[in-house]
Amino acid sequence: MMANGMQSIDGHSQIYKLPISDTSETSFPARKSHPNPKKPSWAKGSNARFNFTVHAYVTPDLEAAADMEMKRISEEHAKGHVKDTHVHKDGCCGSEGKNSREDKLKERASVIESMIDQLKGAAPAKQSTQPAPSDAPSTKSASKQRPLRKKIGSSMDTNAPGVPYFELRIGLGFSVPMLEKCIKTMVPGDRARFLCMPEECDGYAQLEGLLRQEQENRQLIARGLPPVRTSGCCANGALTNPSALATQRDLLILSGAPLELEIDFIDVLEPGGFMKEVWEMNAVEKYEEAPRRRTEGTELHRRGDYEGACEKYARALMLLESLSLSPAVTDMQRQMTKDREALDREVKRRVGERKRFERAGRTVPDEFSIEAVDAYVKETESRLKGEDFGSNQGIDPKFVVESMHAVRLNYAACKLKLGEFSTAIIQCTEVLKHDPGSVKALYRRAQAYRKIGRDLDLAQADLNTLKDQLLKRGVDEMKPEFVELKKEEKELDVKLREARAKEKKMFSNMFA
Numbered sequence: 001m002m003a004n005g006m007q008s009i010d011g012h013s014q015i016y017k018l019p020i021s022d023t024s025e026t027s028f029p030a031r032k033s034h035p036n037p038k039k040p041s042w043a044k045g046s047n048a049r050f051n052f053t054v055h056a057y058v059t060p061d062l063e064a065a066a067d068m069e070m071k072r073i074s075e076e077h078a079k080g081h082v083k084d085t086h087v088h089k090d091g092c093c094g095s096e097g098k099n100s101r102e103d104k105l106k107e108r109a110s111v112i113e114s115m116i117d118q119l120k121g122a123a124p125a126k127q128s129t130q131p132a133p134s135d136a137p138s139t140k141s142a143s144k145q146r147p148l149r150k151k152i153g154s155s156m157d158t159n160a161p162g163v164p165y166f167e168l169r170i171g172l173g174f175s176v177p178m179l180e181k182c183i184k185t186m187v188p189g190d191r192a193r194f195l196c197m198p199e200e201c202d203g204y205a206q207l208e209g210l211l212r213q214e215q216e217n218r219q220l221i222a223r224g225l226p227p228v229r230t231s232g233c234c235a236n237g238a239l240t241n242p243s244a245l246a247t248q249r250d251l252l253i254l255s256g257a258p259l260e261l262e263i264d265f266i267d268v269l270e271p272g273g274f275m276k277e278v279w280e281m282n283a284v285e286k287y288e289e290a291p292r293r294r295t296e297g298t299e300l301h302r303r304g305d306y307e308g309a310c311e312k313y314a315r316a317l318m319l320l321e322s323l324s325l326s327p328a329v330t331d332m333q334r335q336m337t338k339d340r341e342a343l344d345r346e347v348k349r350r351v352g353e354r355k356r357f358e359r360a361g362r363t364v365p366d367e368f369s370i371e372a373v374d375a376y377v378k379e380t381e382s383r384l385k386g387e388d389f390g391s392n393q394g395i396d397p398k399f400v401v402e403s404m405h406a407v408r409l410n411y412a413a414c415k416l417k418l419g420e421f422s423t424a425i426i427q428c429t430e431v432l433k434h435d436p437g438s439v440k441a442l443y444r445r446a447q448a449y450r451k452i453g454r455d456l457d458l459a460q461a462d463l464n465t466l467k468d469q470l471l472k473r474g475v476d477e478m479k480p481e482f483v484e485l486k487k488e489e490k491e492l493d494v495k496l497r498e499a500r501a502k503e504k505k506m507f508s509n510m511f512a
Contacts, residue, residue, distance in 0.1 A: 009185050014197030015178060017185055020262075037189040044171035045271040045280075048183050051165055053154040054204065055260040057147040058253050149260070152250060158211035160218065165266050169280060176203040178261065186265045194261040205254045278318050283328040287395050290319040294407055297414075306414040313411040320404040329397045336384070336397065343380050347373060405431045409440045412448075421448040439481060442466040443488065450492050456499055459492055 009015045040046065155166040174180055178200045186192055217227035278286070297312030323329055354368040366372055412427040428445035431438050442462045449459035466485060475481055 009181065009194070013181060014200050015181055016195040017182070018193045018195070020191040020193060037187045039187050040268045041270070042170055042184055042268075043271055046170040047269040047271075047274045048168045048170055048180075049165040049266045049268065050168070050183060051155045051159075051264045051266070052179070053156075053262045054152045054208070055262075056150050056152050056250075056254055056257040057260065058150050058257050059147050150250070150253070152254070152259075153208045153211070155211070158215045160214075170268075172280070176207050178202075178204070178259075182261055182263055183265060186263065188265055188267045190263075190265045192263055192265075194263070196259045196261055198256050198258055201254065201257075201259050204259065205251045209251055278322045281319075281322075283323060283326045283395060284393050286319040286323045286326075287328075287393075287400070290316045290323070290403060290407075293319065294403065294410075297407075297410060301410060301414060306417045310411060310414045310418070313407050313414065316407045317404065317411060320400060320407060323395075323400050324404060328393055328395045329400050332395070332397045339384055343377070343384075347377060350376070401434070405435065405438070409438075409444065412441075412444050416444060416447060416451075419451075421452045424448040436465075437469045439466060439469055442469070443484065446488060446492070450488070450495055453495060453499075456492065456496055460496070463489055463492065 007016065009017050040048075156164075159166065168174055168179060168183065170180060170184070178194075178196050181200070182192075182194045182196075213228065220227055276285070281289075293312045293316035297309045297316060300306075300309035300312060350368050350373050354364050354370075354373075357364045357368065408427040408431050412424040415421070415424040415427070425445055425448045428438075428441040428448070431441040432445070435441070442465055446459045446462035446466065449455045449462065463485065470481055470485065
């Protein structure tokens with residue numbers, strides 16, 4: 001038991017709980033009571049949905065240390081050769097080593113007493129907004145001062161659009177154990193605060209940095225810019241990215257700082273009661289779900305619900321992309337490539353033997369005759385096409401790749417309807433990397449280029465390639481494919497004339 005009667009949540013961990021009975025005490029918006037607030041079974045793989053807010057109790061020495069690290073990193077950026085030189089040791093990344101834990105807890109005794117008073121309703125110290133002064137006191141004296149309560153993050157600030165809660169899969173080794181420990185002391189509808197000692201805060205700095213980066217990347221993608229990739233295992237690693245300096249600075253103070261965790265527990269879904277994320281699915285689950293999502297998307301597309309169709313296609317594409325990189329597909333693709341190469345080698349050998357016998361004026365054995373070689377090729381190709389994938393969990397790699405290309409093309413068609421031309425170009429380009437003669441990919445990419453109006457020469461190149469493909473395949477000019485091509489050529493021609501007229505006028509004004 002700690003001061004003021006607060007008890008450890010399980011009798012031995014350094015996490016202390018304080019239920020919230022008055023909604024005015026919480027930072028979360030008001031909501032209806034949970035209809036069935038019973039204790040969950042917490043089956044492995046359950047999906048807990050909740051929001052949380054985190055405050056750190058920061059002493060001046062921690063602020064000063066963070067400022068020193070920021071200064072070092074800024075200087076490295078200025079030199080142009082910043083790299084993650086962070087060395088892990090006791091107290092690193094929001095955690096503490098076993099050897100130093102007892103000493104540090106004793107040293108922070110007065111700090112913790114003050115912190116509990118704040119947590120239980122005493123007037124909190126003013127929020128820290130300014131960096132520590134240059135003459136900040138030493139660690140020993142600072143640790144005896146009343147800490148400042150500083151907000152670090154809230155899931156409500158970083159949740160993805162349309163997802164008003166944070167999701168946690170129970171029992172799957174989440175990288176921030178304190179969240180799972182805390183949530184498992186609650187029932188749906190509960191709101192509570194927890195005081196977490198530094199040794200219980202492993203992984204939080206990394207999680208908060210990741211959530212912020214994902215939020216920034218969503219904004220970048222929405223503006224048509226590439227997402228930012230960070231490296232490193234903690235806040236120090238995230239700061240190797242210059243754009244992260246401003247947004248990640250406060251994560252540096254978390255090393256050695258106790259955290260106050262406020263949780264609004266919404267509900268929990270048992271395994272099977274929610275849609276799994278791609279990362280937690282096995283290959284067979286992905287293989288079985290992807291065609292269903294594709295079919296649902298196609299039906300919505302047919303009904304004119306392009307946004308709904310995009311959601312289904314996006315899900316199918318995530319499943320198929322992940323599946324295409326799994327051993328179940330890559331290993332089988334390698335084997336199929338080896339089988340094809342073996343077939344080619346055997347055909348070359350037999351043809352070579354036949355020619356050798358013919359040059360020598362000798363009778364060609366039946367196995368090397370033209371008819372026998374043709375029969376061998378047909379038989380082998382038939383066997384490869386009808387290969388039993390039972391040993392590969394029933395997963396057909398060719399089906400995965402073909403489905404992925406089909407979904408990309410359908411997704412691109414919907415994005416064209418929604419006016420999201422850049423996304424359509426990206427999807428069509430991915431298809432053309434693997435199938436340069438794809439008629440639909442060439443046509444839809446040309447449309448997207450024309451509608452953007454910036455790369456009309458690329459649209460013209462795609463239409464020229466498309467025309468060559470149709471002629472090579474012997475497509476009649478009265479067929480729908482040629483009719484659509486001619487229509488698109490006319491619309492592009494109008495755009496090209498307008499662009500040339502605009503360019504001519506601009507140059508005439510320049511030299512007038």
